[in-house]
Amino acid sequence: MAHPVYANYRQTEVLSxxxxxxxxxxYRAAIDAIGAARRHLQGGAIRERSRxxxxxxxxxxxxxxSLNHEQGGxxxxxxxxxxxxxxxxxxxxxxxxxxAPLAEVQDLLSTLLEAWRGIRAPVLALVEAGxxxx
Numbered sequence: 001m002a003h004p005v006y007a008n009y010r011q012t013e014v015l016s017x018x019x020x021x022x023x024x025x026x027y028r029a030a031i032d033a034i035g036a037a038r039r040h041l042q043g044g045a046i047r048e049r050s051r052x053x054x055x056x057x058x059x060x061x062x063x064x065x066s067l068n069h070e071q072g073g074x075x076x077x078x079x080x081x082x083x084x085x086x087x088x089x090x091x092x093x094x095x096x097x098x099x100a101p102l103a104e105v106q107d108l109l110s111t112l113l114e115a116w117r118g119i120r121a122p123v124l125a126l127v128e129a130g131x132x133x134x
Contacts, residue, residue, distance in 0.1 A: 020116060023063070027113040030059040034090075034106040041099055053094045056105070060086050082108065 037052035064083040067076040086105045093101035 020119065023066075024113060024116050026059050026063055027109050027116065030056045030063075031106055031109045031113065033059065034102050034109070037093070038099055038102050038106070041097060041102070046097075049097075050094055053090050053102070057087055057090045060090070082112075 033052045033056040037049050037056065040046075040049035040052060060083050064080060064087075067080050067083075069076045069080070072079075086108060089101040089105050092098065093105075
């Protein structure tokens with residue numbers, strides 16, 4: 001169970017976050033869950049490994065559901081395909097009890113997180129200027 005102070009901080013962070021920051025928070029949470037799954041895999045903790053993989057899969061599913069294909073165009077379709085691929089790799093990792101698919105998804109999410117962090121500053125500038133952010 002999370003420490004109460006950390007839980008309160010996380011709740012405040014989520015409730016005050018802009019959309020770009022929310023996506024970053026979800027990426028971080030999925031990366032953390034996969035990291036925990038990898039540690040549990042190495043330690044032979046099957047139930048915990050499976051729980052963490054499921055958590056990561058649920059987060060990726062949430063990211064998939066949040067895509068707006070009408071406004072996002074090719075980018076949202078590409079992300080949707082990538083998220084679906086990551087889901088299949090997580091299923092493979094869980095059923096085969098294999099680290100390689102977990103490492104691959106963790107790397108993909110880390111790359112996406114870096115990209116989202118890179119666009120956060122320009123998006124915040126638009127928000128502060130009162131410009132619409134689609």
